[in-house]
Amino acid sequence: MNTLKKNKTINWGIIGLGNIANKFATDLLTIENTQLYAVASRSQEKANAFAKQYKATKAYDSYEALAKDPNIDAVYIATPHAFHRDHTLLCLEHGVAVLCEKPFAMNRNEVHDMVAKAKEKNVLLMEALWTYFLxxxxxxxxxxxxxxxxxxxxxxxxxxxxxxxxxxxxxxxxxxxxxxxxxxxxxxxxxxxxxxxxxxxxxxxxxxxxxxxxxxxxxxxxxxxxxxxxxxxxxxxxxxxxxxxxxxxxxxxxxxxxxxxxxxxxxxxxxxxxxxFNYKTIGYNYEASHFNELLRQGKTESPIMTFKFSKHLIETLDEVRNIINLEY
Missing domain, CATH: 3.30.360.10 (Dihydrodipicolinate Reductase; domain 2)
Known part of the structure; x- marks a missing residue:
């Protein structure tokens, strides 16, 4: 992964434009040298409205089109849990860094696939559990x-x-x-x-x-x-x-x-x-700023939200599901 210039503006994309994406986009506007460059929804109308509200340059009606955009440095994935794995793999395959909303995926096997792909492509990947960074x-x-x-x-x-x-x-x-x-x-x-x-x-x-x-x-x-x-x-x-x-x-x-x-x-x-702690934002800017710095330093894994921790988290969720007999 290439190290970016210290003050390089990081172009973000967002896949999945629901409630949490709105909060993330709101806080992204508060971070220096950062811009929301592109958004993607299955509905072009929804993508256009979201892009207009948060001043994004591009609005796509296809997640793949966003992942292929050469101007994007990082993608925030905010689709429902069951789609996290596939949407993460899509972006990683195109060499785009991924901040994926929690839970990272549905189970341990899916998380393993995501981490393996990030390592194979040498691209930054992190689970977006924002609380860790507050x-x-x-x-x-x-x-x-x-x-x-x-x-x-x-x-x-x-x-x-x-x-x-x-x-x-x-x-x-x-x-x-x-x-x-x-x-x-x-x-x-x-x-x-x-x-x-x-x-x-x-x-x-x-x-x-x-x-x-x-x-x-x-x-x-x-x-x-x-x-x-x-x-x-x-x-x-x-x-x-x-x-x-x-x-x-x-x-x-x-x-x-x-x-x-x-x-x-x-x-x-x-x-x-x-x-x-005198918060002035919703709070998503802390994880996004951390991710920006990792990108600028050419890192492929967070020292805070590590792959090891994400694996322990999903394995614990799997174990609880097993105990209560919850299957998806």
Whole structure:
């Protein structure tokens, strides 16, 4: 992979123009030496409207046409989960760097294919799990790593919101990875893996919608050092959506919407304080800026969102699915 000039404007493309693509495009406009160059949808009309809204130069009605555009440096893939593998391989085959929305793919085998292709083509590939790059989350991880408040004893992380069941919504369509686990359960699982690593034992149970997609999932991860993580995802109720780290000498709590820009409350014997990280964006600019720098440096893998971590994440999701008998 060629190293780009330090201040070279990076031309982005977006494949799949749904809700999350709008958020990503909004934050892309805040990054220096970066532009949204092209977008692609199955509908030319939708592509044209999106391109106009975010000042993109090109609008395609074919993902392949975008992947073949020689002016594109990086592509953000925001299509439904079941298509991540194929759309990633399409771009990598044409030598275009890929930032693929989480979950990276549907299962371990698909992720293996994607990583293998990136290595074969020597092209940058990264899973877009934006939480990892948010300053408040990096702060908490650093505090935990340094054992500022002692070792972790217990983690509690939940992610839940209510949506009326609708078979026409991507969120509930089982065949493309709909349901609580892959869509939002990935975040509490990410919290446990990023803070404690791979668990020694996993317990899980789930409830299901009438079409077989999981409506909620509760998990307990147990670790060799006696630490435990209680994790939950649900599409049936609004929950606090917090990540709480109980340590020997204090508690760190990432407040509501822990996966997005949030505040951190620290509780010790001395009292309580809340830290505000003064976010000015939706938060997608942090992962995009990190990706830009990797491109400029000629890197083919992120030192933060590594292939190893992405593999551990999908393997854990696979294991939970196996326990709750969820098959796509």
């Amino acid at each position: 300053p408040h989350y990096q702060f908490v991880l650093e505090e935990l790593k340094n054992e500022t408040y002692g070792k972790i004893v217990k983690i509690e992380a939940d992610f839940g919101f209510y949506r009326e069941f609708n078979t026409k919504s991507r969120l509930f369509e089982k065949s493309i990875g709909g349901g609580s686990l892959l869509d939002i359960g990935i975040y509490p699982i990410f919290v446990a893996l990023s803070a404690l690593g791979i668990p020694e034992n996993i317990q899980a149970d789930a409830t299901f919608f009438e079409n077989g997609a999981d409506s909620s999932c509760q998990m307990v991860f147990k670790y060799k050092n006696a630490a435990v993580a209680h994790l939950k995802s649900t599409l049936k109720a609004d929950t606090p959506t917090e990540a709480i780290f109980y340590c020997e000498k204090g508690i760190l709590k990432i407040n509501t919407q822990f996966h997005a820009p949030s505040t951190v409350t620290i509780q010790t014997e001395e009292g309580e304080k809340t830290m505000d």
